[in-house]
Amino acid sequence: RARPPGGSVGGVTNRLGTDPRPPPQVVVVLGATGDLARRKLFPCLFHLWQLGLMPEGFRIIGSSRASNATSEAFRDMVLEAVRAFRGEVGPSTWREFADHLEFATASDEDGEFTQAVQAAANELGPDAQTLFCLAIPITTESAVRTLGKLRMAEGAKVVLEKPFGT
Numbered sequence: 001r002a003r004p005p006g007g008s009v010g011g012v013t014n015r016l017g018t019d020p021r022p023p024p025q026v027v028v029v030l031g032a033t034g035d036l037a038r039r040k041l042f043p044c045l046f047h048l049w050q051l052g053l054m055p056e057g058f059r060i061i062g063s064s065r066a067s068n069a070t071s072e073a074f075r076d077m078v079l080e081a082v083r084a085f086r087g088e089v090g091p092s093t094w095r096e097f098a099d100h101l102e103f104a105t106a107s108d109e110d111g112e113f114t115q116a117v118q119a120a121a122n123e124l125g126p127d128a129q130t131l132f133c134l135a136i137p138i139t140t141e142s143a144v145r146t147l148g149k150l151r152m153a154e155g156a157k158v159v160l161e162k163p164f165g166t
Contacts, residue, residue, distance in 0.1 A: 061116050
């Protein structure tokens with residue numbers, strides 16, 4: 001998607017009149033097959049993309065321990081979520097967005113997961129940043145430990161998607 005001139009993207013302009021979009025991002029969704037990701041996160045990411053507010057270069061990598069899904073099955077799941085919570089999507093629009101999606105099963109010793117994140121970052125270039133969205137129970141501290149053990153959290157941002165205390 002081309003950036004509109006004048007610092008306005010999808011009708012949104014930041015105070016400096018510059019493009020409000022972040023640099024290239026690898027968005028990694030842990031718990032990607034769960035209810036929170038399907039009902040909130042994926043429809044939101046799709047909507048941001050429709051508005052032109054996603055980075056010019058981005059990859060979304062879904063991951064879950066409980067699933068051995070393929071990237072194709074993952075894209076189908078995300079499409080159904082977008083349809084359910086955002087409405088119908090045209091085939092060409094969906095194909096363009098779906099090109100940014102892939103799935104990698106996570107585990108404590110998983111080379112597939114690590115390789116998928118690293119490959120996406122390499123594809124996006126040296127300015128690529130990583131954002132981990134933990135759409136998993138907050139008591140699942142093993143996910144955070146695994147990110148540290150695999151040295152994937154260095155320089156990354158981590159978003160906890162679950163409310164505390166409930």
